[in-house]
Amino acid sequence: MYNIRSIHLHHIKMTLKTPFVSSLGTVKERESLLVEVRDHQGCTGWGEAVAFSSPWYTEETVGTCRHMLKDFFIPMLLNHQFVSPSEVGKALSVYRRNPMAKAAIESAYWDLYAKLNEMSLSKLLGGTRTEVEAGVVIGMGRVKEMLSQIEAYTHEGYRRIKIKIKPHQDLEVVKEIREHFPDILLMADANSSYTLNDIQRLQALDEYQLLLIEQPLAADDIIDHASLQKSMVTPICLDESITSYHDARQAVELGSCGIISIKPGRVGGLQTSREIHDFCVKRDVPVWCGGMLETGISRAHNIAVASLQGFTIPGDLSSSSRYWEEDIILPEIKVENGRLKVPETPGIGFEINNTALEKFQIAYENFYPDRKFQ
Ligand SMILES: O=C(O)CCC(=O)C1=CC=C[C@@H](O)[C@@H]1C(=O)O
Numbered sequence: 001m002y003n004i005r006s007i008h009l010h011h012i013k014m015t016l017k018t019p020f021v022s023s024l025g026t027v028k029e030r031e032s033l034l035v036e037v038r039d040h041q042g043c044t045g046w047g048e049a050v051a052f053s054s055p056w057y058t059e060e061t062v063g064t065c066r067h068m069l070k071d072f073f074i075p076m077l078l079n080h081q082f083v084s085p086s087e088v089g090k091a092l093s094v095y096r097r098n099p100m101a102k103a104a105i106e107s108a109y110w111d112l113y114a115k116l117n118e119m120s121l122s123k124l125l126g127g128t129r130t131e132v133e134a135g136v137v138i139g140m141g142r143v144k145e146m147l148s149q150i151e152a153y154t155h156e157g158y159r160r161i162k163i164k165i166k167p168h169q170d171l172e173v174v175k176e177i178r179e180h181f182p183d184i185l186l187m188a189d190a191n192s193s194y195t196l197n198d199i200q201r202l203q204a205l206d207e208y209q210l211l212l213i214e215q216p217l218a219a220d221d222i223i224d225h226a227s228l229q230k231s232m233v234t235p236i237c238l239d240e241s242i243t244s245y246h247d248a249r250q251a252v253e254l255g256s257c258g259i260i261s262i263k264p265g266r267v268g269g270l271q272t273s274r275e276i277h278d279f280c281v282k283r284d285v286p287v288w289c290g291g292m293l294e295t296g297i298s299r300a301h302n303i304a305v306a307s308l309q310g311f312t313i314p315g316d317l318s319s320s321s322r323y324w325e326e327d328i329i330l331p332e333i334k335v336e337n338g339r340l341k342v343p344e345t346p347g348i349g350f351e352i353n354n355t356a357l358e359k360f361q362i363a364y365e366n367f368y369p370d371r372k373f374q
């Protein structure tokens with residue numbers, strides 16, 4: 001049984017080492033909202049809202065997450081007793097959507113529960129892998145620069161490269177990459193920049209043995225993706241379109257994709273991630289764990305999720321140093337030989353770097369249950 005004393009919101013801002021460019025824009029600074037759930041013994045669980053500052057990727061933002069957490073989710077959860085973290089998502093389901101805000105707090109409850117039970121988060125979720133394969137994402141840029149980044153990352157051992165594409169920055173780029181690196185596992189993310197009118201361009205990509213094409217069509221579409229998938233050999237992977245178990249089930253039933261990217265933040269948390277995973281395993285749909293340019297806290301949750309058996313494609317699980325001069329966890333995440341060790345220590349398996357947290361924090365709020373004993 002949980003005995004929550006307080007919940008804390010840490011609003012932070014970190015600067016990326018280099019700007020990250022996709023078809024939708026450029027991220028230079030990353031704001032993030034960290035959720036800390038604390039019990040009466042001072043044990044803490046951590047989660048992270050992975051929404052961006054503005055609604056360019058999905059409709060949620062750091063601001064909407066804060067609103068949902070502060071005005072609805074935290075007051076409700078603080079006055080609720082839970083036996084298991086698998087119940088938290090269900091309690092939150094009385095509120096519609098807002099999966100990133102929900103995931104932020106739900107995942108903190110999972111971390112705390114795992115710590116209280118002296119279990120790693122991976123074990124608690126049913127993970128079986130002791131290591132996970134690491135992939136890395138390269139933002140849009142000049143082809144020459146992209147080639148040298150791919151060279152460096154493959155040399156570092158990364159098992160899979162993801163690039164960003166959009167109409168007219170696709171075929172030439174992929175062709176050139178394939179000429180230099182015929183054998184790498186390569187995937188391309190379009191972030192919804194195509195329509196069915198571009199079908200021939202997309203079909204032309206079939207020639208380059210891409211592992212998958214991520215979210216070519218509209219961010220909320222599954223119907224056009226089903227037509228597209230029928231006309232292409234390369235598996236379509238849905239990212240933005242999958243925000244719940246329901247979305248995943250419908251997409252698989254309709255044949256809208258051959259692969260699903262599970263981002264725990266995007267689908268409302270760890271319980272839903274596990275349910276989507278279990279469903280996909282039953283339906284023979286490979287899954288992998290996508291990233292959100294997040295801090296080490298959400299990355300640690302992702303590593304635990306990626307340790308589940310059905311995660312057969314290397315995830316966006318790069319080292320802390322890929323984006324950050326300094327991460328807010330200790331030790332920092334470090335890819336070795338293209339792999340990450342799945343922590344065996346309780347909870348997410350990383351400590352909070354309080355010095356870094358203080359440095360990056362721009363706001364802080366505390367919440368206590370109604371029956372005040374603060
Ligand atoms: O976290 C990472 O390493 C990369 C994440 C990444 O590629 C994305 C995160 C968020 C928005 C997008 O531009 C992109 C994606 O769509 O998958």
Ligand SMILES: [Mg+2]
Pocket residue numbers: 189191214215239240
């Ligand atoms: Mg994507």
